[in-house]
Amino acid sequence: MSDYERDAVSAEADLDERALEGALRPRRLEDFVGQERVREQLSLVLRGAQRRGRAPDHVLLSGGPGLGKTTLAMIIAAELGAPLRISSGPAIERSGDLAAVLSTLQEGEVLFLDEIHRMARPAEEMLYVAMEDFRVDVMVGKGPGATAVPLDIAPFTMVGATTRAGLLQAPLRDRFGFTGHMDFYAAADLELILHRSAGLLGVEVDANAAAEIAGRSRGTPRIANRLLRRVRDYAEVHGDGRLTRETARSALTLFEVDGHGLDRLDRGVLEALCGKFRGGPVGLSTLAVAVGEEPETVEVVAEPFLVRSGLVARTPRGRVATPDAWAHLGLAPPPDAAFGAAAAADSAATGTAGAGGAGKTP
Ligand SMILES: Nc1ncnc2c1ncn2[C@@H]1O[C@H](COP(=O)(O)OP(=O)(O)OP(=O)(O)O)[C@@H](O)[C@H]1O
Ligand SMILES: [Mg+2]
Secondary structure, eight states, X not given: OOOOOOOTTOSOOOHHHHHHHHTTOOOSGGGOOSOHHHHHHHHHHHHHHHHHTSOOXXXXXXXXXXXXXXXXXXXXXXXXXXXXXXXXXXXXXXXXXXXXXXXXXXXXXXXXXXXXXXXXXXXXXXXXXXXXXXXXXXXESSGGGOEEEEEEOOOOEEEEEESOGGGSOHHHHHTOXXXXXXXXXXXXXXXXXXXXXXXXXXXXXXXHHHHHHHHXXXXXXXXHHHHHHHHHHHHHHHSSSOBOHHHHHHHHHHTTOOTTSOOHHHHHHHHHHHHTTTTOOBOHHHHHHHHTSOHHHIIIIIHHHHHHTTSEEEETTEEEEOHHHHHHHTOOOOTTOTHHHHHHHHHHHHHHHHHHHHHHOO
């Protein structure tokens, strides 16, 4: 890997930031912004269980970093009025670690296992049984004489979180009665989150500033909250502390986050693609040399968001800048720009989908 350290628009948080985030977490389902479908489904699951007076189904939350999985896990416990135990896949190295947690759970307790895809395999097998039968098999003795002694545990609710649902073994995945898939947030939802966070931080943010920050937050509440803190710092030093569109723009320009949420590396890739390779197609390693980074960095760090934003397309012949990429850089594509084929195919596909969708509406 390279030493490129993403700062302002990283979806990941370090320990310091996680501490700051605690204060901004919504505590109840009704304060959790966006993710309507997950929220409604979850609300039904929880209310149904409460009506029956039983622990709800186990819940799996999957989605990228910073989209609210930990927040939602805490909300589940709060909504159930149940105590919450927190652990994580990497912290459970042996099945004994898990047995220790499971055997001390109280009835109805919520067990939150973060990064559940990183749990050791023997522990995972113990977890299947615990989730299904509320039982752990404790091994007594060693060698051929060892026997498994079943131990009943209190009925609990398991909440697992993962950024990589695909890495979960099917038997584990199947034991979750409900899976919530967290998506990127719409700008309007991020604006609501920003207004709420600003209130908690005691800063004044006007609608234009919130819109400006939301547009640069890559659909991710964590990034939105981080950019808000940067803009607040800037406003305190350079202004009267109030957040306006102007302060937001100046602050985020200073931190090298552009109007679309691209940072220095993302823009470098885009500028190389358009400036040096006439929009491509160009191979990954050639592109990486042009921006002075490892191919892996370009592929893993920069590309996913560029592709998700529709600025870059991956084609069998290499990376291609889309018309939006040229527009974003404020450049006119050369007449022979290579996006012709890719973009034509793309818009043909979208066109068909659009027509199909329109056909259904009377
Ligand atoms: N729907 C939301 N409404 C309001 N704030 C949110 C929402 N989702 C996330 N946040 C805020 O974003 C920050 C990050 O959220 P959280 O820690 O829950 O993400 P995560 O999915 O657990 O990330 P990771 O995969 O890195 O653990 C928190 O400060 C949280 O308050
Ligand atoms: Mg988390």
